[in-house]
Amino acid sequence: MTHKIAVVGTAFEAHHREKITGTAGAFGCAVDFYPSHMDAASHLQDTTIVFGPSDAHSPKSVAAAPKLQWFASFYAGVDPLLAPGVLPENVLLTNGSGAYGVTIAEHLVMATLMLLRRNPEYHQLVDQKGWRNDLKIRSIYGSTFVICGTGDIGSKYAQRLRPFCPAKVIGVNRTGRSAEGFDEIVTIENLDSVLPQADMLVLTLPGTPLTNNLITRERLALMQENAFLINIGRGNCLDQEALVEALNTGKLAGAALDVFRQEPIPQEDPIWEAKNLIITPHCSGQMTLAYTRDTLVDMFCENLTRFFTDQPLLHAIDRALAY
Amino acid sequence: MTHKIAVVGTAFEAHHREKITGTAGAFGCAVDFYPSHMDAASHLQDTTIVFGPSDAHSPKSVAAAPKLQWFASFYAGVDPLLAPGVLPENVLLTNGSGAYGVTIAEHLVMATLMLLRRNPEYHQLVDQKGWRNDLKIRSIYGSTFVICGTGDIGSKYAQRLRPFCPAKVIGVNRTGRSAEGFDEIVTIENLDSVLPQADMLVLTLPGTPLTNNLITRERLALMQENAFLINIGRGNCLDQEALVEALNTGKLAGAALDVFRQEPIPQEDPIWEAKNLIITPHCSGQMTLAYTRDTLVDMFCENLTRFFTDQPLLHAIDRALAY
Missing domain, CATH: 3.40.50.720 (NAD(P)-binding Rossmann-like Domain)
Known part of the structure; x- marks a missing residue:
């Protein structure tokens, strides 16, 4: 035919x-x-x-x-x-x-460095024509990354972190299968054992029944006080309310979200005002x-x-x- | 003694x-x-x-x-x-x-990606709780970089661009000596021959008599219409007024400056309002x-x-x- x-x-x-x-x-x-x-x-x-x-x-x-x-x-x-x-x-x-790996990995490296180098605070300072340069910053060098999702996006991101190393890059996937760029892979069942190590938790997961509500309030509580979180996968996998609370109370040092529970974000959503949060309008991928x-x-x-x-x-x- | x-x-x-x-x-x-x-x-x-x-x-x-x-x-x-x-x-x-190479190279990769991915525009949009994600963006992948200064900073930056490649990374230095991370090195006398190739011109130069006023209005005019410029070295090497003009008229697509002719930048300086300019307060290095x-x-x-x-x-x- x-x-x-x-x-x-x-x-x-x-x-x-x-x-x-x-x-x-x-x-x-x-x-x-x-x-x-x-x-x-x-x-x-x-x-x-x-x-x-x-x-x-x-x-x-x-x-x-x-x-x-x-x-x-x-x-x-x-x-x-x-x-x-x-x-x-x-x-x-x-x-x-x-x-999408090439474009989203570039978004991820950008967001990673913006968080580590306190770009939200510097941006606010410069908006007011201020001048100071003594904020203590952090580096990919020496940090531990936990990347949920080791497909094209997670792997290309991990590979791009390589020349910034030494850094520890842990991948989390369903089966434990190996992927390029990672020092170590654990299965999703072992997520809780690696969360406390993360300086940066990065979510590159599809929206599926398995990823739904993966990062709960309880899992956020397992993270270090000064850790960061990035999500570019789907909004479904993260307890957004718990994240906003963790940011506003200083429990987490910062976050960068490109995906949300509801898109566009409703005008009255408190997430717009969350502390040290970099919001992008689901633009990390796209065509x-x-x-x-x-x-x-x-x-x-x-x-x-x-x-x-x-x-x-x-x-x-x-x-x-x-x- | x-x-x-x-x-x-x-x-x-x-x-x-x-x-x-x-x-x-x-x-x-x-x-x-x-x-x-x-x-x-x-x-x-x-x-x-x-x-x-x-x-x-x-x-x-x-x-x-x-x-x-x-x-x-x-x-x-x-x-x-x-x-x-x-x-x-x-x-x-x-x-x-x-x-300083580790910290400044991370600033450079961040600024590079923020420019390529139109972060100033997205930031402004999100500040107004707006939502769109169709701005055409660009990538390290396939771009040509001209990096003036091939010392610790320039070289660490070039090395960090590697896994984002294919990209062409041209170094410019005084003697033409080779350095890690570059595809090609030209001497400073040949700067004008490589400027028209640059998607991104990156200045990592010390403040010396030789670098004084290196990037003149005439040299900016040699660059492509849609090119970007980053300076993290010293403000002395760049005609700041000509750059602001090139940005405001759309001759250049964007710039990121961490160093300036006068620091702190005077309150009345028109550079604060330049189009598609990312200003950071000389914080790329520091301790x-x-x-x-x-x-x-x-x-x-x-x-x-x-x-x-x-x-x-x-x-x-x-x-x-x-x-």
Whole structure:
């Protein structure tokens, strides 16, 4: 059979569209481009493949495409597609894992150094045209990192910490399998034994049932008084209220959050005013970096070829694990 | 002869003082500690060695110590001591070069990523409780860096960029000698040939006659429209007025300055309001990091032993080069 492909979103440039069209064309398939799931919805009657975002609007594409065989998400997180009743069991699902490590690892190194070097305080000082330079700071050098999630993002971050070392970089994952850049890996069951060592706890986890409420108030209490926390994965894994309390009482030295329980953050949320908290508006990943967009298109075209030649798809989601 | 040593400053902790006292004591020498050059001034009649800051007050120590043989600056920059008439030719001068690379390289990586990832704009957005995450950003990955100064600081920065690569890292120094972390080194005479390649121009230069006014308005004009500039060396090397103009007109995409023509920056200086400029109050180095203080004391004690056993001192300043 011939396939009909819908590419949804505005991030891709002309050369990306040409590459996708060319790859599909070689297998005799047509490609339609739509700016959003809403725009696409009324044109998906015969569509078999969707390449698009997996955000809250993606169920629309699924519902509007009765012949859908494969949903290729260009985001890494696919939680909205895995909500009950959205994606039929027989539809293949792949994600954009592998395209975001470069940009998110750079965000992580930036946030790490901003926290260690007391950037929030220096920023406030400079905003008021003040001048002092004697705040005691800390360093990656000699620090211990506990990184939850050792996939593309966690591993690229760990690798980028290397030349700043000596530092101890501990990875935490589900199975204890090794990953590049880490000195030591422990399984998630042993998280509590490494939390007290962390100068910096870094969460790079997908939003899954297993990661839900992982960092509770009790786990935050296991951390050192002067430790830091960074979250770039999903807001679901962290007790946000307990974190704000730990920051405001000085129990933690600082935090940098790019993801939240509710996004956008409600105007009245007390998190806006939390002490030594660096807030970024879920911008650590996104498709704002050319490398990310190029990689996503390369990955999709590679998978298109695999799909048409009956090879297993890369970056396929295991529905039982939800990532 | 026995020597009398004065250690000036408040940054050192008890274990540092013990190490210095112990090292000097092994050679039969006494050590006095003073919080500032002002406090020390009336006690330096017999002092032969001063270990202290080389800031604007340091000429006081020199003037008050007629028997001075060696001034060990714990700062890397020694420009105030090299002003005409301050330090007699026969007094040895060493600096703290080697102790600041770790901390300043971390500042540099932080500033680099903050610029590439449009942190000033995101910060302003979050200050107003705003939410958007679609600003196009850039990456170390694939960028070209031109780093003026390939000493401890420039080299440690270049090394820390490595795992973010591919990136092209070009060093600029006086002699063309090689240094760790660089893909290519050019001499300062060839600066104009590499400036147009730079996505990021980074200045890690000492304040010397050779570096004075190095980055002129004309040289800024050689840079790409969307390039960035970082300066952590000395304010003397940059036409600050031309930089502010380039930022405000969008000729440059952004800058991060830690050093300025005049410090503290005057309240009325237009630089406070320059577009996409990250200002830090000369805090990239300082002795705020434990590693820096430990290293400075280790280096001084090593040099004390060398001094007492007639070996050449490490980190000696070449007065002709002023660094």
